[in-house]
Amino acid sequence: MTKLKLAVIGLGHMGKHMLHRWVPQFAEQVEVAALCDNEESRLQQEAEAAGSSARLYTDYRVLLNEEQLDLVYIAVPPSMHHDVARIAFEKGVHVFCEKPLANSLQEARHLLELAEQSDRLHAIHFSFPMDPEVVQFKQLIDEQAVGPIEQMDFYLEFPQWPRAWQQNPWITTRHEGGYLLEVGIHWIHMIQQVFGPITQVKSQIEYPSDGRQCESRVSAVMSLHNGMDIHVSGTDHREGEERVSLVVHGEQGIIALENWSSLYMGPNEAELRPVPVRGGEDELPVFKQVLQILNGKPGQVYDFYDGYNAQVVLEALRKPGEGVTDLRQQLINRRD
Structure with missing residues (x-):
């Protein structure tokens, strides 16, 4: 099986969980190709702690322009969700976004429109109903x-x-x-x-x-x-x-x-x-479901429609x- 190439953008609380807890559970399916955080010291520290050989960036725009990715996990503050997801869709990358979808209803509506126009998976990190x-x-x-x-x-x-x-x-x-x-x-x-x-x-x-x-x-x-x-x-x-x-x-x-x-x-x-x-199950339901869908298997995720209507x-x-x-x-x- 060819591993999916993942970028984790934002290494706060949720980004760290993705890197240290969730990715290792599915190491046979996914490879962390790139990491991004605006604090270079934190970026280096978390990469070293994970034993990661991912390429490191402090600017998500440079990352998305240089890397060939299958999936991006967006774990930056809400005010940045719109721009990161927009560029990812433009680059043809699948998007798994933290909640809330955006930082305003206008941004959320625009992201939903971009998701509709793309043929990419658009998932938001809602796991509570599962x-x-x-x-x-x-x-x-x-x-x-x-x-x-x-x-x-x-x-x-x-x-x-x-x-x-x-x-x-x-x-x-x-x-x-x-x-x-x-x-x-x-x-x-x-x-x-x-x-x-x-x-x-x-x-x-x-x-x-x-x-x-x-x-x-x-x-x-x-x-x-x-x-x-x-x-x-x-x-x-x-x-x-x-x-x-x-x-x-x-x-x-x-x-x-x-x-x-x-x-x-x-x-x-x-x-x-x-x-x-x-x-x-002990595994994170949403990330597991995202990977299943991207590998052509049945899966359930909440998408940008759900994210918009909650917003x-x-x-x-x-x-x-x-x-x-x-x-x-x-x-x-x-x-x-």
Whole structure:
């Protein structure tokens, strides 16, 4: 089997995971041909730690112009996603992009158009709906295990932002940081996959006095296509441990997906009990699926349609208008 030539652009938290954790699992299928980061010391350090013979670049434009690649993994800050993906498509390279798709709805729409025009794979790094806990959560919802749904509550509550392991220059900025963008986007996409389109948003945001800083508190209502409301509570001043959870209130009880991977169900909040979850694979589902598709095998990925439609909701939360924002004219159905 001829190995696919991969470039990893951005060696922050996710880029390091790709280089040190995920690529070694599929070393027989993929070769890291090039690495890029704007900090030369970090670039050298991570390449040496991985024992990589990849060519090193501090400018992604030079990399994409010089290298013959099959796939690029984009793990730079959101404001750079558009330019990196645009050039990759122009060079005929398959694109696997970190979330969110772009740094604005306009950029996300343009990237979707470029992806449509290309014959290249376009995948965005959404893996949450593939997690065993979410698969079982969806099954319980589909089976109406707690009866018809009456309301949902979505919590994005942190004792501090950023979290201790997330220190970088941009993650606290209003331009391309914040917990809505970094964490909320995963849950927005998961909700769209489990419950269907989010078609209306009413959002209120409190910001710190420093105009450069991201949101501090969020109070919002996201309405599904069927009229069901999801109440959103966000803060970076939570007392105690962080809570990132979706609680579904049904006529006959409650199902709660707590902190990504803990599933509970019961007749009321005081009587919630853990739901045993069948185990899944240890390998990163999305990267494995990307490689399978590129090797001509069946695979499942979330593409730039999913990335765009999640961004529609994200931007309505981050940049609220007056009253309720109707999203129906902005959402786009996948074209087969």
